[in-house]
Amino acid sequence: MPKEVTDVICPFCGTLCDDLIVTVSDDNKTILGVKNACAIGAEKFNHQRMPGRVKRPRMRQADGSYKEITYDEAIDWTAKMLVKSRKTLMYGWASTSCQAMSIGHDIAEKVGAIVDNCATVCHGSSLIAIEDVGVPSCTLGEVKNRADRVIFWGCNPAHAHPRHMSRYSIFPRGFFTVKGHKGRKIYCVDCRYTDTAKCADEFIQIQQGFDYELLDALRTAARGEALPDTVGGVPKEKIYEIAEDLKNARFGVIFFGMGLTHTMGRNHNIDIAINLTRDLNDYTKFAIMAMRGHWNVTGSGQVLGWQYGFPYAVDLSRRDQARHQTGETTSVDLLNRNEVEACFYIATDPGAHFPVNAMISSSRKPTVTVDPHINCTTEISDIHIPVALVGVEVGGCAYRMDNVPIETRKVVDPPEGVLTDEELLTKINQRVDELLAQGGA
Amino acid sequence: MSEYIIKNGRVFDPVQGIKGDKKDIFVRDDKIVDSVGSGAKIIDARDKTVMAGAIEVHAHVAGPKVNAGRWYRPEDKHFDSHKTAGITRIEGGKSIPTVFKTGYEYARMGFTFAMEAAMPPLYARHVHEEIHDTPIIDEAALPVFGNNWFILEYLKNQEIENTAAYIAWILNQTKGYGVKVVNPGGTEAWAWGLNCLSIHDPVPYFDITPAEIITGLMAANEYLGLPHSMHLHQNNLGNPGNYTTTLESLKLAEGVKAKNNFGREQVLHSTHLQFHSYKGTNWGDFESGAKEVMDYVNRQKNLTIDTGNVTLDETTTMTADGPFEHHLHGLNHLKWFNVDVELETAAGVVPFIYDPNNAVFASQWAVGLEIALYANDPMRCFITTDHPNAGPFTRYPRVYSWLMSKKVRDERLNTFKKADKVISATTLANSTARSRSMSWQP
Numbered sequence: 001m002p003k004e005v006t007d008v009i010c011p012f013c014g015t016l017c018d019d020l021i022v023t024v025s026d027d028n029k030t031i032l033g034v035k036n037a038c039a040i041g042a043e044k045f046n047h048q049r050m051p052g053r054v055k056r057p058r059m060r061q062a063d064g065s066y067k068e069i070t071y072d073e074a075i076d077w078t079a080k081m082l083v084k085s086r087k088t089l090m091y092g093w094a095s096t097s098c099q100a101m102s103i104g105h106d107i108a109e110k111v112g113a114i115v116d117n118c119a120t121v122c123h124g125s126s127l128i129a130i131e132d133v134g135v136p137s138c139t140l141g142e143v144k145n146r147a148d149r150v151i152f153w154g155c156n157p158a159h160a161h162p163r164h165m166s167r168y169s170i171f172p173r174g175f176f177t178v179k180g181h182k183g184r185k186i187y188c189v190d191c192r193y194t195d196t197a198k199c200a201d202e203f204i205q206i207q208q209g210f211d212y213e214l215l216d217a218l219r220t221a222a223r224g225e226a227l228p229d230t231v232g233g234v235p236k237e238k239i240y241e242i243a244e245d246l247k248n249a250r251f252g253v254i255f256f257g258m259g260l261t262h263t264m265g266r267n268h269n270i271d272i273a274i275n276l277t278r279d280l281n282d283y284t285k286f287a288i289m290a291m292r293g294h295w296n297v298t299g300s301g302q303v304l305g306w307q308y309g310f311p312y313a314v315d316l317s318r319r320d321q322a323r324h325q326t327g328e329t330t331s332v333d334l335l336n337r338n339e340v341e342a343c344f345y346i347a348t349d350p351g352a353h354f355p356v357n358a359m360i361s362s363s364r365k366p367t368v369t370v371d372p373h374i375n376c377t378t379e380i381s382d383i384h385i386p387v388a389l390v391g392v393e394v395g396g397c398a399y400r401m402d403n404v405p406i407e408t409r410k411v412v413d414p415p416e417g418v419l420t421d422e423e424l425l426t427k428i429n430q431r432v433d434e435l436l437a438q439g440g441a
Numbered sequence: 442m443s444e445y446i447i448k449n450g451r452v453f454d455p456v457q458g459i460k461g462d463k464k465d466i467f468v469r470d471d472k473i474v475d476s477v478g479s480g481a482k483i484i485d486a487r488d489k490t491v492m493a494g495a496i497e498v499h500a501h502v503a504g505p506k507v508n509a510g511r512w513y514r515p516e517d518k519h520f521d522s523h524k525t526a527g528i529t530r531i532e533g534g535k536s537i538p539t540v541f542k543t544g545y546e547y548a549r550m551g552f553t554f555a556m557e558a559a560m561p562p563l564y565a566r567h568v569h570e571e572i573h574d575t576p577i578i579d580e581a582a583l584p585v586f587g588n589n590w591f592i593l594e595y596l597k598n599q600e601i602e603n604t605a606a607y608i609a610w611i612l613n614q615t616k617g618y619g620v621k622v623v624n625p626g627g628t629e630a631w632a633w634g635l636n637c638l639s640i641h642d643p644v645p646y647f648d649i650t651p652a653e654i655i656t657g658l659m660a661a662n663e664y665l666g667l668p669h670s671m672h673l674h675q676n677n678l679g680n681p682g683n684y685t686t687t688l689e690s691l692k693l694a695e696g697v698k699a700k701n702n703f704g705r706e707q708v709l710h711s712t713h714l715q716f717h718s719y720k721g722t723n724w725g726d727f728e729s730g731a732k733e734v735m736d737y738v739n740r741q742k743n744l745t746i747d748t749g750n751v752t753l754d755e756t757t758t759m760t761a762d763g764p765f766e767h768h769l770h771g772l773n774h775l776k777w778f779n780v781d782v783e784l785e786t787a788a789g790v791v792p793f794i795y796d797p798n799n800a801v802f803a804s805q806w807a808v809g810l811e812i813a814l815y816a817n818d819p820m821r822c823f824i825t826t827d828h829p830n831a832g833p834f835t836r837y838p839r840v841y842s843w844l845m846s847k848k849v850r851d852e853r854l855n856t857f858k859k860a861d862k863v864i865s866a867t868t869l870a871n872s873t874a875r876s877r878s879m880s881w882q883p
Contacts, residue, residue, distance in 0.1 A: 098570060102574060109530065109531060127512075130513050130778075131512075131513050131514075131515055132776065133776050133777075134513060134770075134776030134777040134778040134779075134790070134791075135513075135777075135778055135779070136777060136778070136779040137778075137779065137780050137781075138779075138780060138781035138782070138787075139563065139780065139781065139782050139783050141563075141782070141783030141784070142632065142781045142782065142783045144783075145783055146632060146633075175590070176646070250633065251632070251633065278777060281634060281767065283634075284633075284634050285631075285632065285633055285634040285781075287779075287781065301512065302508055302512075302567065302570075303570075304512070305508045305509075305511045305512035306503075306507075306508050306511060306539060306540045306570075306571045306574060307530075307539055307540060307541065307574065308531065308533055308539055309511045309512060309514075309515070309517065309518050309522075309533040309534045309537075309539050310512055310515055310518070311512040316531065319524070319531075320523050320524035320531065321522055321523050321524065321531060321533075322518070322522070322531050322533050324515055324518075397566060397570060399567075402780075403505055403564075403567070403780070404563055404564065405564065405566040405567045405570065406566075407566060
């Protein structure tokens, strides 16, 4: 008899939906169906039984083909690479558990590596802004229970965080928001009419690259100061109207995404959005939140935070001190400058997201990729080590976009003999210890 | 069986009246015994102090707001952030050290335990993840209850039994160790941008007052007979004139009796009392209210307190008193971090520089010392810096020396740029007022 596992945590995006129901075969080996998940989340579970899944480590041969090797061989090769390299980039971490990260950091400290996560090409600019000006924020539950003004700025949850709107930000009825959608006013600020814009009460089409100016104008309008006739294509009357409406909110929130972090101005866009939020707290209650995308990237920032005091791009190569400097210790810059001697990628696919030049640089270095899937990065790696899917085949702690930690749930066994991230990293760590005790690789 | 001898150390044990005698301590299987076998491992403690591990009763050392302080203040790593010889992990940060540094620094000072003073139930797992990664010392955490929707609802209906049952459930779920209350009602009001500055301000929607919350939680705490008394961060923290709010809150414990079979007598622990003992009407006519507050505490045997000593450092303030941090940000305009959490709590973080040249900060330094010096019963008064709010815990040696030596204290006091103002606003320099209450000092 197939059985249903309830309250399963979705392993896809930063929303970490915790209400999935997964049907599992009698022998605990196959996922038969997924309820409540969005299309992308359901696909993460379907991968579990995908034909052609790699179940043993593979090593690239001189002719470019792959040869299956044992876990022990892969662990030995990886440990030797890490010990030999004077500076290794250990990048990724967003699809694994915090427990695995912790072991990875232990290794990184021993071998003098750089630990970076995908914030480096994502909400890194938000983190820089928060390092500069702080951030007034809240949990998603507060949004659900209190928010009556919601602004989506440069983000498109309809596609990137498909259940965000129904679980937290637009439709749900909460303790103080019994009217649900009807009790909320939804704004969408974007240069394109997105599917999120379709759900909004008001769509503000902004001229591309004028986010900073419009946010600044809203601050100006909130203080009742004079504005030019239009800002970023938005007439001043509209700006005054919005500013007034935001001041009259009971509880407002701004959600922002790559439209702010990766357009002209970058961290300065976030900086002024935070400052607008701060200003609005002089009149009412307002919060702002980054739409963190990749599942547990928030957790990586947290673990790096409590172990080293920085949220990403942590350079441990000096061995006695952790350093963090955007542009200096960030992955893309390190690769572009050819500053690392080896690459260790885990639980994220830089091959699909880094600039081409950075990946060309990476492809010329000894590279190990740890990932359950074949992806762009495994294809330029010397070794690909498959592991169990975190949140599907093994549990572990992950952090939601609002930094709420959630223990994920194992629903099926991993394929026979496939290691988890934690098991693999523990073995690599042990091998590194052995090599260091022998005086190096 | 593991045995060892701690040899040649100077042993201190206030309970047995041992004051620095040279003694050998025999240990078998983690217990002190009269003698051990000849194969015991010998630890040479020559010229060292041997004492029971010190206990930190109130510090912010693990959890979401502590970590926010860590990662949003890269500048805090500019100080003292190197790995020291003999240590296995990199140490970082000064006012908000990383978990590794937290464990090492406490251990260096002879501490073996620290209580994380505010665990938001929703973030309990985060707190425990950090506790797990903290080396050497033990840590536990107090979940916060003073703004919990269920608690507010139960207490409005005067359902003490339900309140107690709910507390028991939360303690079990979050693996918490006691009932912490931060700005009761005020933090819930902050979710709408408001606050409860007096204990009679109604909490929006919930139709209950901070006084009723404090009284009800004390009753529920005793109903359960928990190991610790209720641990209270009072309303109106950090404002001139707040000592009246403090006295009013403390009076709620009058007549309340501890109910347990292990000898705990106190029913209310009032934390970082320094921040709650101010007279005056503004920062211009700010004065110490330590004497008034401590006179009351000395009379009421069912109260315990900790000091919250200002150490005059650059530090990072952080509290589940969200509205206070917003207020503080309005005063110093440094970067403001805030997280409102559903059901219970809203934490804020703001960097803070206690400049000794500023008369108010220097007076706060004096108020903290006065609190401890006025205490007649040292067993009811704990030294804290409310780490990192009034200063980093690594400054304890300085705090101890200010408390133990009038000479050291006066040296500091007289080198303040505005020493005259500090002396007139506080009673610290007035040593005659001090002599009786200082009688317990060595």
